[in-house]
Amino acid sequence: MAEPIRIIGVVGAGVMGRGIAHLMARGGRQTFLFDMMPGMAAKAKATILAELEQRVARGKAEITELKTCGENIVVVGDLAEFAQCELVIEAIIETRDAKTDLFRNLETICSATCILATNTSSLSVTEIADALQYRERFAGLHFFNPATVMKLVEVVSGSATADATRARLDTLATDLGKTPVEVRDSPGFLVNRCARPFYGEALRMLEEGVAAAATIDACLKSMGGFPLGPFELIDLVGVDINLNATRSIWRAFGRPPRFKPSAILEQLVAEGRLGRKSGTGFFVYPRGPVEQIAINDCNPEIFQRVGAMLVNEAAFAFEEKLASAEAINTAVKLGLNFKQGPRDLARSIGIPTIIDTLKRCALTDTSGRYVISGSLADFAG
Numbered sequence: 364m365a366e367p368i369r370i371i372g373v374v375g376a377g378v379m380g381r382g383i384a385h386l387m388a389r390g391g392r393q394t395f396l397f398d399m400m401p402g403m404a405a406k407a408k409a410t411i412l413a414e415l416e417q418r419v420a421r422g423k424a425e426i427t428e429l430k431t432c433g434e435n436i437v438v439v440g441d442l443a444e445f446a447q448c449e450l451v452i453e454a455i456i457e458t459r460d461a462k463t464d465l466f467r468n469l470e471t472i473c474s475a476t477c478i479l480a481t482n483t484s485s486l487s488v489t490e491i492a493d494a495l496q497y498r499e500r501f502a503g504l505h506f507f508n509p510a511t512v513m514k515l516v517e518v519v520s521g522s523a524t525a526d527a528t529r530a531r532l533d534t535l536a537t538d539l540g541k542t543p544v545e546v547r548d549s550p551g552f553l554v555n556r557c558a559r560p561f562y563g564e565a566l567r568m569l570e571e572g573v574a575a576a577a578t579i580d581a582c583l584k585s586m587g588g589f590p591l592g593p594f595e596l597i598d599l600v601g602v603d604i605n606l607n608a609t610r611s612i613w614r615a616f617g618r619p620p621r622f623k624p625s626a627i628l629e630q631l632v633a634e635g636r637l638g639r640k641s642g643t644g645f646f647v648y649p650r651g652p653v654e655q656i657a658i659n660d661c662n663p664e665i666f667q668r669v670g671a672m673l674v675n676e677a678a679f680a681f682e683e684k685l686a687s688a689e690a691i692n693t694a695v696k697l698g699l700n701f702k703q704g705p706r707d708l709a710r711s712i713g714i715p716t717i718i719d720t721l722k723r724c725a726l727t728d729t730s731g732r733y734v735i736s737g738s739l740a741d742f743a744g
């Protein structure tokens with residue numbers, strides 16, 4: 364049984380840090396919260412409590428959660444107050460230099476047994492650890508937004524992360540009601556990488572004129588049970604954010620054709636059509652009635668191509684031993700709120716259909732985009 368973690372420090376009180384602090388405090392952990400911007404951590408605590416008050420008033424949260432969070436979140440104005448922490452979670456700006464500077468500083472403040480964890484989405488856990496003195500107690504702890512709601516936590520091991528570090532983080536996440544999935548450090552970890560084909564293949568079909576964006580969305584929701592279509596989701600999160608995430612993974616893997624960012628995304632960003640936040644992206648907001656298409660009226664190619672590419676990418680991640688097939692399935696399902704994970708899709712679509720679909724696509728695109736993973740059958744199990 365891994366040693367429990369009771370005292371936690373959270374650095375960065377933005378969107379993620381605030382959610383993580385709320386989650387920890389709600390789970391009974393004393394949670395120190397620091398942000399380099401004066402007043403930011405206090406504002407984050409006030410926001411957590413104000414939102415909770417409203418939820419309590421509407422009967423959506425218990426008064427005890429409000430009380431516990433009020434008591435457990437301690438706003439600090441100096442990182443030196445993290446000295447007694449057993450775990451520090453970093454949720455600051457996404458640059459390697461800022462993160463390594465912070466962790467080097469934390470090494471001078473915290474005990475040698477305190478676990479240091481980064482919530483990075485796109486940087487290498489191993490590379491951040493390489494700048495540190497005690498690399499075995501360093502790991503990635505990747506939460507999804509909103510951290511209080513999303514069940515998944517990716518527990519990311521760098522090349523030196525100790526089993527005991529991983530085990531303690533797994534235990535903490537489980538205690539907090541989360542589902543931890545252990546993953547080896549690799550660009551985009553599991554979810555952000557395995558999600559790429561959901562957008563990428565939909566974008567490719569739009570480029571090819573297979574169907575309009577609204578039709579592709581409607582068919583995927585209808586045939587695959589996806590809660591949102593890829594274009595709705597890109598507009599919701601931000602076209603620029605999606606492009607940056609795609610670019611970062613494409614570059615990190617050495618620019619393979621299957622991750623190549625779509626020219627459509629580049630064009631939308633150049634035109635300032637960033638999705639909901641700018642009033643227009645793939646759709647114009649406020650949006651009128653959203654198209655719905657019955658399964659029988661859908662072009663089956665739309666679901667087959669997206670499904671085949673989702674399964675293929677997950678099989679590559681499995682082949683690279685990032686995680687077990689079941690862990691990949693769970694991570695993608697929970698991280699993206701999909702009804703079926705890629706292993707479920709592999710089984711429901713069937714490996715022969717997946718291979719046929721990829722081979723058919725490769726007849727017209729010979730760039731290597733549709734290269735087939737040699738582990739499809741093993742992944743499907």
Ligand SMILES: NC(=O)c1ccc[n+]([C@@H]2O[C@H](COP(=O)([O-])OP(=O)(O)OC[C@H]3O[C@@H](n4cnc5c(N)ncnc54)[C@H](O)[C@@H]3O)[C@@H](O)[C@H]2O)c1
Nearest residue numbers: 375376377378379380398399400454455456457483484508
């Ligand atoms: N937003 C998401 O959906 C999401 C999801 C998973 C992971 N992440 C990752 O979480 C991290 C934080 O993202 P966010 O969306 O919360 O960002 P954010 O911009 O909302 O918040 C970052 C906060 O960190 C503070 N900060 C910056 N540098 C600091 C430093 N050196 N010391 C202390 N505080 C500092 C800023 O003042 C700001 O309040 C990033 O690494 C991001 O990649 C984000």
